[in-house]
Amino acid sequence: MELPKFYTDLVNAVVSRAAVFVILSSVGLVLAMKYYRVLTKPKVAGPIGLGAAFLLFISFFDPQFKTVATLPDNVPIIMMVASVTFFVWVAFRQMALNDERLEKGLPPKEAEAGEVQKTFVWPDLVYIEFICLILFTVFLTVWSIALKAPLEQPANPAKTPNPSKAPWYFLGLQEMLVYFDPWIAGVLLPTMIITGLMMLPYIDKNPKGNGYYTFKERKFAISIFMYGFVVAWVLLIFMGTFLRGPNWNFFGPYEPWDIHKLEPLTNVNLSEIIYLQVLGVGMPRNWFIREIWGILLVLGYFVAMPGLLARFVPMFREFYKQLGMIRYSVFIVHLLVMGGMLIKMLLRWTINLKYLVGIPEYFFNI
Amino acid sequence: MAEVKAPEPPASSAPEPGKRKGSLLEQLWNGQIWTSIFRHGMPDTPRNRTLAIMSNVFLHLHPPKIRRSGIRMKYTWCMGGLTFFLFLVETLTGVLLMFYYRPTAEFAYADIVSLREDIPLGIMREIHRWGAHAMVITVWLHMMRVFLTGSYKPPREFNWNVGVILLVLTLLLSFTGYLLPWDQLAMWAVTVGTNMARATPVVGHEGPGASLLKLGDISLVHAGSDVRYALLGGRFVAPAALLRFYVLHCVAFPLAAATLMAVHFWRVRKDGGVSGPM
Numbered sequence: 001m002e003l004p005k006f007y008t009d010l011v012n013a014v015v016s017r018a019a020v021f022v023i024l025s026s027v028g029l030v031l032a033m034k035y036y037r038v039l040t041k042p043k044v045a046g047p048i049g050l051g052a053a054f055l056l057f058i059s060f061f062d063p064q065f066k067t068v069a070t071l072p073d074n075v076p077i078i079m080m081v082a083s084v085t086f087f088v089w090v091a092f093r094q095m096a097l098n099d100e101r102l103e104k105g106l107p108p109k110e111a112e113a114g115e116v117q118k119t120f121v122w123p124d125l126v127y128i129e130f131i132c133l134i135l136f137t138v139f140l141t142v143w144s145i146a147l148k149a150p151l152e153q154p155a156n157p158a159k160t161p162n163p164s165k166a167p168w169y170f171l172g173l174q175e176m177l178v179y180f181d182p183w184i185a186g187v188l189l190p191t192m193i194i195t196g197l198m199m200l201p202y203i204d205k206n207p208k209g210n211g212y213y214t215f216k217e218r219k220f221a222i223s224i225f226m227y228g229f230v231v232a233w234v235l236l237i238f239m240g241t242f243l244r245g246p247n248w249n250f251f252g253p254y255e256p257w258d259i260h261k262l263e264p265l266t267n268v269n270l271s272e273i274i275y276l277q278v279l280g281v282g283m284p285r286n287w288f289i290r291e292i293w294g295i296l297l298v299l300g301y302f303v304a305m306p307g308l309l310a311r312f313v314p315m316f317r318e319f320y321k322q323l324g325m326i327r328y329s330v331f332i333v334h335l336l337v338m339g340g341m342l343i344k345m346l347l348r349w350t351i352n353l354k355y356l357v358g359i360p361e362y363f364f365n366i
Numbered sequence: 367m368a369e370v371k372a373p374e375p376p377a378s379s380a381p382e383p384g385k386r387k388g389s390l391l392e393q394l395w396n397g398q399i400w401t402s403i404f405r406h407g408m409p410d411t412p413r414n415r416t417l418a419i420m421s422n423v424f425l426h427l428h429p430p431k432i433r434r435s436g437i438r439m440k441y442t443w444c445m446g447g448l449t450f451f452l453f454l455v456e457t458l459t460g461v462l463l464m465f466y467y468r469p470t471a472e473f474a475y476a477d478i479v480s481l482r483e484d485i486p487l488g489i490m491r492e493i494h495r496w497g498a499h500a501m502v503i504t505v506w507l508h509m510m511r512v513f514l515t516g517s518y519k520p521p522r523e524f525n526w527n528v529g530v531i532l533l534v535l536t537l538l539l540s541f542t543g544y545l546l547p548w549d550q551l552a553m554w555a556v557t558v559g560t561n562m563a564r565a566t567p568v569v570g571h572e573g574p575g576a577s578l579l580k581l582g583d584i585s586l587v588h589a590g591s592d593v594r595y596a597l598l599g600g601r602f603v604a605p606a607a608l609l610r611f612y613v614l615h616c617v618a619f620p621l622a623a624a625t626l627m628a629v630h631f632w633r634v635r636k637d638g639g640v641s642g643p644m
Contacts, residue, residue, distance in 0.1 A: 073499075073551070076496070076499035076500070076502075076503065079499075079500075079503065080502075080503045080506075083503060083507060084506070084507065084510070087443060087507055087510065087511070088510075090440065090443070091510070091511070091514045094440065094441075095514075107643065108643055109435075110435040110441065110642055110643050111435075111642075111643035114434060115433070115434045115435035115438075115642075116433060116434070116435070116642070116643075117433070117434055118431040118432060118433055118434070119431065119432060119433075119434050119437065120412070120415045120416070120430065120431055121415075121419050121425075121428040121429065121430055121431065121432050121437075122409050122415045122418040122419055122425070122430075123409065123415070124432075124434075124437055125428060125432060125437045126419075126425065126428075128437060128439065128444065129444070129447055132444045132447060132448060132451075133447075133451055136448055136451065136452075137455075140455070140493055140496060140497055140500065141489070141493070143492075143496050144489040144492030144493045144496055145489055145492075147492070147496070148482070148492065149482075149491050149492045149494075149495040149496070150549075150551060151478055151479065151482060151547055151549050151551075152549040152550040152551045153549060153550045154475045154548065154549055154550070155471075155475065155548045155549055155550060155552065155553035155603075156550060156553075157553070157602060157603070157604075159550070160554065161550055161554050164554040164555070164557065164558050165554075165555060165558065166555050166558040166559045167540065167541055167544050167555050167559065168499075169502050169537060169540065170537075170541070170559055173562075174558060177562075181565060182561065182562045182564070182565030182572070183565035183566065183567055183570070183572075183573045183574055185562065186561070186562020186563070186565055187562060187563070187565060187566045187567065187570075187573070188567075194530060194534060197509075197526075197530045197533075198526075198527050198530050200513075200518055200526065201518045201519060201520070201522070201523035201526050201527075202523060204518075204519065206519075207519070208516075209515075209516040209519075210516045210517070210519040210520075210641065210643070210644055211515060211516065211517060211641040211642040211643045211644060212435075212515060212516075212642070212643045213441075213514060213515055214516075218516065222513075222514065225513050225514075229506075229510060362574055362575070362577060363565070363572055363573060363574045363575075363576065363577070364574040364575075
């Protein structure tokens with residue numbers, strides 16, 4: 001059986017345009033968060049889940065998708081995407097139920113009398129753990145019997161595979177290498193992911209939603225986290241696995257990986273746009289004069305923006321009041337870096353922007 | 367932890383003096399060997415259920431009693447527990463694999479081939495590899511659950527941070543293990559992964575600021591002295607890197623992870639157990 005051509009063409013056309021794909025996914029996430037109460041109802045979520053499973057199933061009839069999806073190391077990625085989706089539903093369903101209760105003035109489900117009451121760990125918890133352990137052992141054993149661990153040709157430093165991919169959990173960072181220099185994609189961003197996660201409890205001063213599922217009471221925190229985890233991490237891993245082919249070109253999920261695919265792209269720096277395309281005066285010799293516009297822009301984004309937000313946007317003014325100067329700065333810089341990632345990706349996809357600030361003299365490019 | 371007093375005769379199932387002993391099972395249950403191991407009777411009374419947890423070094427990770435909402439699968443997804451379980455699986459299968467594997471460029475690949483070809487019904491490498499992938503997934507899901515229930519909020523700020531380090535260690539464990547089969551997949555994935563280190567600001571030879579560290583004309587940070595060199599023990603992913611990754615994978619990271627896990631679990635208890643509404 002082959003998939004109908006109009007379907008594969010449509011999906012390839014939409015998905016292989018990275019900008020369209022990421023914007024659609026982000027819009028999808030925003031809508032999902034807005035209508036979470038309706039969408040998480042089993043009557044609605046069930047058919048959506050079945051539909052997604054069906055799409056996944058028929059995708060295996062496509063030779064290209066099948067080749068990539070059945071690579072042994074890619075099987076966990078499908079499991080990861082499926083389980084993240086499932087558990088996002090589990091969490092948001094409980095949030096929806098709890099939020100309804102909170103609106104009626106009731107405590108969240110976790111605070112009900114029966115739930116607060118203590119119960120013996122033996123047998124109630126120990127048995128749950130034991131059953132989980134057994135089931136997971138069975139699952140892992142079946143998986144291991146069914147699927148051999150991959151082993152390719154012996155390591156050969158002279159033969160670079162195309163594409164060369166990092167282990168799947170780092171594919172989001174590898175994707176960032178397309179848009180940023182390695183010192184940002186490979187060093188700064190991972191560091192900021194870690195520091196960002198670590199600072200979280202000291203930045204999120206909202207006392208509500210501690211120990212129960214709720215969306216209504218902490219919309220901002222959850223939205224930011226979902227964007228960071230689901231779009232900037234999981235989605236980019238999906239992209240890196242299924243949509244990035246030879247020469248790191250972007251492919252549709254059903255598009256054969258043609259090693260000769262050429263994308264005639266010339267990426268330009270901001271300075272080139274300004275001095276060559278807009279002013280038409282030629283590039284200045286001095287790197288500082290050449291890059292001053294980009295430097296001003298980046299400084300404006302990271303220095304002026306936090307101040308402006310704190311001054312004019314009520315939500316951020318509140319943050320500033322609660323957190324004080326230092327914590328607010330730490331928080332806002334992390335937030336802006338996260339947003340900057342998306343901005344830079346979009347700039348690349350739309351106007352082929354290479355660097356906002358490009359100082360190869362010092363290996364310093366943003 | 368409360369102390370467990372010296373062996374009292376099991377409360378519920380001790381034979382009454384003077385009576386004949388019961389069935390074989392009861393004899394076993396009341397025999398000296400069994401009672402020397404488990405110092406409580408059938409865990410069917412509150413007292414014995416408490417003792418079952420408190421007098422067992424493994425189970426006393428738990429409190430004897432716990433809030434009902436804290437044991438709901440719907441609430442915890444059992445993800446933290448599964449992650450810990452997978453760590454144990456990885457340790458066990460990893461030790462078995464170490465019997466068969468030599469971390470040198472000469473033998474590494476051949477040993478993996480022989481694991482696949484020569485060991486009858488061998489699935490230890492599969493369990494180890496899929497378990498590792500599964501552990502990465504479960505640790506992410508655990509983080510997501512903890513975030514979405516707001517469980518990082520006071521008083522659990524510190525434990526969230528321990529968790530973040532454990533998350534990073536899980537990824538590092540998986541990443542260092544990725545190199546060990548010494549095949550094309552391993553070598554190039556690790557090459558891609560470690561290439562980024564050369565761009566570390568100041569201490570990577572292609573990083574911004576590296577050119578500032580100079581003694582006269584001599585650059586201090588170059589391909590043979592930067593942070594990537596330290597990580598790989600060379601300029602490329604070569605046998606020295608294999609040995610380094612092996613030692614990190616089998617000794618350094620597991621020890622660090624085990625230590626932090628102890629802190630993590632202990633703090634779960636000290637910070638008030640599984641989170642719940644205040």
